[in-house]
Amino acid sequence: MKDVRTILDQNAFSFERLDAGDAPLRTLVQQRLSTVGPMAMLFYEQPLHIVRGQGCWLYTADGERYLDVYNNVPALGHAHPKVAEAVYQQMRMLNVHTRYLHEGIHRYIERLLATLPASLDRLVMTCTGSESNDLALRLVRQWTGKQGIIVTDGAYHGNTSAVTEVSPSAYKRGAPPDYVYQIPFTELAQQADPAAWFAQQVERGIDELEQRGYGCAALLVDTIFSSDGVFADPVGFLQPAVQRLHARGALFIADEVQPGFGRTGDALWGFLRHGLEPDVVTMGKPMGNGFPVAAVAAREELFARLNREVGYFNTFGGSTAAVAAATAVLDVLEQEQLIEHARRVGGELKHGLQQLQTTHPEIGAVRGAGLFLGLDLVDAGGEPDAARTTAVINALRQHGVLIGAAGKFGNTLKIRPPLCFGSDETAFFLQRLERALGVSGAGH
Ligand SMILES: Cc1ncc(COP(=O)(O)O)c(C=O)c1O
Numbered sequence: 128m129k130d131v132r133t134i135l136d137q138n139a140f141s142f143e144r145l146d147a148g149d150a151p152l153r154t155l156v157q158q159r160l161s162t163v164g165p166m167a168m169l170f171y172e173q174p175l176h177i178v179r180g181q182g183c184w185l186y187t188a189d190g191e192r193y194l195d196v197y198n199n200v201p202a203l204g205h206a207h208p209k210v211a212e213a214v215y216q217q218m219r220m221l222n223v224h225t226r227y228l229h230e231g232i233h234r235y236i237e238r239l240l241a242t243l244p245a246s247l248d249r250l251v252m253t254c255t256g257s258e259s260n261d262l263a264l265r266l267v268r269q270w271t272g273k274q275g276i277i278v279t280d281g282a283y284h285g286n287t288s289a290v291t292e293v294s295p296s297a298y299k300r301g302a303p304p305d306y307v308y309q310i311p312f313t314e315l316a317q318q319a320d321p322a323a324w325f326a327q328q329v330e331r332g333i334d335e336l337e338q339r340g341y342g343c344a345a346l347l348v349d350t351i352f353s354s355d356g357v358f359a360d361p362v363g364f365l366q367p368a369v370q371r372l373h374a375r376g377a378l379f380i381a382d383e384v385q386p387g388f389g390r391t392g393d394a395l396w397g398f399l400r401h402g403l404e405p406d407v408v409t410m411g412k413p414m415g416n417g418f419p420v421a422a423v424a425a426r427e428e429l430f431a432r433l434n435r436e437v438g439y440f441n442t443f444g445g446s447t448a449a450v451a452a453a454t455a456v457l458d459v460l461e462q463e464q465l466i467e468h469a470r471r472v473g474g475e476l477k478h479g480l481q482q483l484q485t486t487h488p489e490i491g492a493v494r495g496a497g498l499f500l501g502l503d504l505v506d507a508g509g510e511p512d513a514a515r516t517t518a519v520i521n522a523l524r525q526h527g528v529l530i531g532a533a534g535k536f537g538n539t540l541k542i543r544p545p546l547c548f549g550s551d552e553t554a555f556f557l558q559r560l561e562r563a564l565g566v567s568g569a570g571h
Pocket residue numbers: 254255256257258260283284285286349353382384385411412
């Protein structure tokens with residue numbers, strides 16, 4: 128069935144099923160409803176009560192352990208001692224906002240900017256990917272004097288009101304406003320020349336936004352297209368689109384919230400894999416290994432232009448403890464050589480999934496780079512099979528593996544474990560996936 132799925136509905140627990148699980152679990156679910164209320168999302172047909180994490184593993188209240196193949200935030204591994212220690216020491220010493228001088232933030236930003244193209248020479252710290260994308264939208268609109276934004280039709284960029292409007296996959300009803308042009312991204316896979324097709328789409332988007340009277344300020348994409356279903360290839364396919372944008376006075380925002388900090392196994396940033404030079408880069412999630420820290424990098428002139436019109440201050444963004452967490456993350460990425468590790472183990476994992484595909488016709492495709500892979504499940508006619516995907520996710524949970532779904536039709540298994548995932552975990556996952564495919568296929 129080819130129903131469009133909102134990203135936030137994927138693998139969601141249905142609160143109509145309050146009878147799920149044992150009595151203590153039911154009590155917690157009831158408490159969730161009576162405190163957080165209708166927006167209280169939970170995962171799985173039977174929600175999980177996690178009490179501890181260590182490396183790639185999560186442990187429940189009743190002592191079960193689960194392999195985490197879902198979480199991109201604790202990218203170094205759950206409860207990483209170096210990050211925990213750095214935050215603890217800093218919190219005991221000082222934790223304040225950025226309106227006092229402090230060397231830590233300068234050292235950190237210098238180090239991070241050195242990993243980005245030289246034209247991106249300033250960086251502002253925020254707390255979340257959403258805040259970063261919100262600020263990025265303001266930068267590009269102020270710079271170009273235009274309102275329109277081009278995104279992919281399965282995109283998710285965050286939760287502020289401005290950013291929700293450029294996140295088609297967040298809409299349960301209705302659609303993004305008229306100043307948003309959506310590229311029909313699922314068509315990319317059928318294109319003989321994806322780069323030329325994507326550039327044409329961008330050109331069409333600019334024309335359309337001009338006709339609608341908004342003009343085009345920017346193309347905003349997640350450079351691994353996670354919510355679209357994980358598309359890393361072909362390498363460089365975004366280049367002609369970015370050239371067209373620049374030729375027509377529009378900017379390119381690389382949303383690195385998902386691929387950033389080494390996940391693709393090629394480089395620290397997803398856009399570098401494509402050989403791009405963005406005008407604005409946004410980042411977050413793994414940046415603090417769970418401590419809320421995020422950022423926006425751009426040319427000084429873009430920040431200066433916005434700053435002439437409106438001030439920007441973020442109470443918690445770049446606080447001394449946030450910088451301590453973020454610094455520890457860069458240290459560990461280097462010390463544990465996690466980019467190289469993601470490339471090697473991600474390669475093993477992809478190979479294993481491709482092997483599985485040869486004996487499982489329901490695996491329609493295996494895509495991705497490093498430790499960010501997508502696996503499509505399809506029905507006998509080759510159509511997206513979201514029901515089967517949900518069944519596999521819940522079967523994997525029964526077999527001790529946590530994983531999520533992605534893609535416009537909700538039929539992509541999103542394989543995105545912490546970067547410390549090793550060969551043993553890969554073997555465990557492949558074995559459990561094979562078992563889950565068998566179980567979930569039994570009734571189909
Ligand atoms: C590509 C992308 N950008 C931005 C965000 C928003 O980040 P946050 O939830 O930290 O606000 C997300 C969150 O899932 C994301 O996947």
